[in-house]
Structures are given as structure tokens and as C-alpha cells.
Amino acid sequence: MKRIITIAVLLLSAVSFAQIKVLETVPVEKLGKVNNNYIQKIGDEYTVYYTSIQNDDEEGSSLRKFTFKNVNNDYASLYSIIMNGFGASPLYDIKLELPNNYIWLHYTGSVIPEKATVQFMVSSKEASSATSSISEPFVKDQINKLFQK
Numbered sequence: 001m002k003r004i005i006t007i008a009v010l011l012l013s014a015v016s017f018a019q020i021k022v023l024e025t026v027p028v029e030k031l032g033k034v035n036n037n038y039i040q041k042i043g044d045e046y047t048v049y050y051t052s053i054q055n056d057d058e059e060g061s062s063l064r065k066f067t068f069k070n071v072n073n074d075y076a077s078l079y080s081i082i083m084n085g086f087g088a089s090p091l092y093d094i095k096l097e098l099p100n101n102y103i104w105l106h107y108t109g110s111v112i113p114e115k116a117t118v119q120f121m122v123s124s125k126e127a128s129s130a131t132s133s134i135s136e137p138f139v140k141d142q143i144n145k146l147f148q149k
Helices: 002-016 074-086 140-146
Strands: 028-034 037-042 045-051 063-069 094-097 101-108 117-124 132-134
Touching (some): 028 140, 037 140, 063 117, 074 094, 074 117
Antiparallel strands (some): 028 037, 037 045, 094 101, 101 117, 117 132
């Protein structure tokens, strides 16, 4: 009986002091891509990476991002908002509020409707880092490709 108790105590102490734990991971999915711009999905969180056309020497990289959770099918809603903006007459900017950012969808028209463009104008909500950036212009087909539609 003493041996059984000793073995049980040794096994329990070995299990409780193990150094390696297996953690649950969430797969990272890269959705659509246009040039260096792409959308990445991790769980229910979407991150839009875009190339900024502003030259910020202090930041170094021109790749910027904004993130949001897909709470009420927000991913599909963002796509719909962007696509509906192409059909507006006259074209007008749309302002969106995300948890950490404000995003203006800036549309520029063209004589040819297929050549109308949209740019993401992103500014941070944090007062300490009042950063803003502007994406390269996207045509309707590029938005479809970016959102995999």
C-alpha cells in the first residue's frame, strides 16, 4: 500500500510540474490579395493590411493595417458598404468607426464607371499616437479580389 501511495504521489508531482503545455492555436487564413494589400483572418478577427501612399520616414514600412471582429457579420457588411459606395451618385466619402480606428472610404469618380476608385483613409483613435495613413486607390475588381468575392 505504501508503494502505491508513493508511486501516485510521484506521478502527480511530475504532472503538476511539467514545463511543456500544449496550447490551443487558431489557424491564420490569408484571404484575398491585391499587390501587397491583403486581408488576414485569425479566428473571428479580420485584419486589412494595405500599402500607405504617404511617406512616413519615422515609421519605416509603408504597410499599415486596421483590425475588427466579425461580430454581426461585419466582414460582409464592410464589403457591402464599399461596393455600394461605387454606385452612389454623386460619389461621396463614407466614415466608419472601428474599435481602434476611424476609416474614411474616399471615392474618386471617372467618366468610365469601372474606373472609379476607393481609398482607405485611416486614423487612430488614440490621442497619443495620432497617426493617419492613406491606402493606394482600388478599383471595383480589386476590392472583389481583396474580399474574395
